[in-house]
Amino acid sequence: MPWAGGFSAIDRKPLKPEVDIMTTKGILEIRNLGKAFPANGRKGSLQALDGINLSIRPGEFVSIVGGSGCGKSTLLRLISGLDDEFQGEISIGGAPVRGTSLDRGIVFQDLRLLPWLTAEANIALALENSGLSKADKRQAVAEHLKLVGLEKFAQAYPHQLSGGMSQRVAIARGLVNRPGLLLLDEPFGALDALTRSRLQAELERIWREEGITMILVTHDVEEAVFLGDRVIVMEPGPGRIRRELRIPLPRPRRRSDPRFLEIKEDILREFTGPETAEAESLEPAGRPLAEARLDWAA
Amino acid sequence: MSRSALASGSSIRFSPRPFAAGRAPAPVRILAGLVLPSALLLLWHNASTRGWAPPQILPAPAVAWSSFLDLLASGDLRTHVQASLIRVLISFALGSAAGLALGLAMGLSRRLDDLFGAVFHGINQVPTLGWLPVLIVVVGINDRLTHILIAQAVFVSVAINTQRGIRQVPERLVEVARAYRLSRTQSLRKVVLPAAVPQIFTGIRFGLANGWASLVVVELLVGSEGLGYLMSWGRQAFQLDLVLVAIVAVGIIGWILDAGLARLEGTFTAWRTGEAAA
């Protein structure tokens, strides 16, 4: 299995050298952010997010955890720039976020690989407007396929790949532009437990080696604690930040560490109370991939 | 089981993995495909030999077969097939190019869609041959009539299905294009068009099938060449075997045309089966 070797570290120079993400100028600032969706057929609107304040340092790994309808995915979309309509402000290094940017990579919950492109071409899609030469693009794609251990599957189409492999292609696509910020929207939700924990470990390794700022949205408390420097707990109706925790555990973390379990249970108690803390997950597992595909095919 | 190419093409649409796994081996499928034609042939044979219909009206299959060989040897069949094919291909090229252009425009621009959409869906409700009386008055009975009628059939079908195909591209995939800041052209080429290809091909195939069938009808009226002419001539000349040969030829060629388009569609959607990866 190619995955066994783990991600190989590669030389990752920032795409745009003039942007120094390690200085305070690279800070992601979210001030008093609110988001309302027009309500179905009725007057007024549905408040999805309200009064979100958040500041994320360059190189930080922040997990956002919460139940259904807490607006965590909406928050990620606003940061990515896919959705421009909101109240308040989002800025990176002092510059307001306007539209999408190649400096902000995103890995979607439902992957969104284009079924008519090979793994290689799906990754290369992200490089269309990177300004790289053809040869450099080819090299970048090859390196990232290798990074996620899929070099042998460059020519495979998404439907020929397993769920875990597809996930790795999606991550490679999110990374190939060498963004300063990578947004991950429940990326492992549809995977089996074994694959999920492997990918979590490899994602942490990439984060450590590449020094990219990462924001992970998840409903899996253990995943949030395992990966995050900080865990932001959100609550629904309207979506707000309920609590912020710093995770002081050394990396790589061990899930059996009593302190790890303590933090996890502490967070779960926020939602469910102590007796059901075993539930671990805050909402049912993400939609199965097959369903997502049918959606596309319909 | 219907082995109509159009039907099997559309069944693929509902699943990104065609029923490859559940498919019977090729020889079995070919045999299954021959059941219905054989039954029809048997029915035909019985109808003519048992006098269900006068032999002059329904010649026996053997008679039609020998007429087919005659027409083949004399080169007449080739002349007629060629005439029909040239007519349909010219009209098809014009109609599909224009239909693709307008369908793209309507798919990409809400305003154009508002302008033309309703009219087009209205026009689409009128069977191709419904235009014939009007066109005869306006254009007259000539080759231009054929070209306009067929091109119109292809045009409307392609335009509507292209528009529909583009509109049906899932927003989640369009967002991918936005996330990577693809230009309009880039996202059209990489995301929108590939996603719309199956629907566009539905339009093209339906248009061609419809155009081919209509062509034969128009040829009953126009010209001295073509399979439709052969049918009408066969009837005028009291050689109903010619009519039967022409009917079978129309069916087979229509099927071949559709199979050709299906194959072309296959090359655009090789990702479904992963042939390009092999």
Added chain:
Amino acid sequence: MNTWKLKFATLAVAAAAAFGMARAENPKVIRFGYPGTGTGGRPYVGGSFVAYARAAGLLEQEFKNDGIKVDWTFFKLAGPAINEAFANKLLDVTLLGDQAAIAGRAGGLNTKIVLATGVRGVTYVVVPPDSPIQSIQDLKGKRVALFRGTAIQLAANRILEANGLSEKDIRVVNMDGLAAQAALASKDIDALFTIGSGALQNQDQGIGRIIYSGKGDDKVIGYASGLLVDGDFEKANPQIVQRIVNVLVKAAQWSSDDRNRDALLQSWAKSGTSYSAFKRDLAGQDVRAILSPVIDDYYRETWKKAVADVKRFKFIRKDVDVDQWIDSRYVDNALKAQGLENNWTRFGADGKAVRVSAVQEP
């Protein structure tokens, strides 16, 4: 029907056959066909003594006392439709032009030609009055209406051939006679080939100018028509066929009498084509010869030439034996019985008179 009844019926039929057809029951109806209709589809026609018999109700009178009805069908789509009706056993007797009759025979229809209804048929080419077309040669590349599968097509091909052209040199629009006249009026076609008086009518109406007439064109043989009976009908009802022929020979005798010309043309005008159009159609022709019911050598020869030409133009693919097909016994009986053997001039195969008519031309 149970088996016993069936067997009994079969036996009865066999017995009837054994005792001879004289005992066979008469048909209740004679289904009579005619190619073409009058103007606007009216059930009267012109141009032949059969048309006169129809207008005068002669056959109806003849069979009234036997309780036999005569059921006329006028086929808008002419010969090709008549062949289909014959094949489907929907017709007993019909008038029919040469090409369609030959096509039907080649296609295996069991018919007999029992009476001549016309030879030396005249074909016209009509164009719009302001058309630049002056001659057959000018038709090259033009939209020309002709009725495929009928005598008009054979005539048109002969005329084109005599002028060094073929159907391939013109743009043929296949139309029946009435549709072609409408198309000429609206100038949807550049010219039309037609037979009979319709061309003169068009000229009168100011929608057509005749650029070619078969009258006096020695290079092109005129078309023929005949009375065809269904073979099975003839076998089962020879007396009926004889009586039909008798009536029609009488009608022919009356029609060819110059003193009746006016009345004849008036009866034809019931078709909607004008008296004067018929009159000018006949003008300059040997009217007695074209209204002759006699099956002579010239008549046979005309059909033989038609078969050869139809074959040459590839309108049929099988041969037709004219001598096996034409049966002159009925008409010869009728002529003898009515003492009309010398009423019409008989022509030899070369078209020259063999035995000149005893009737004085006025």
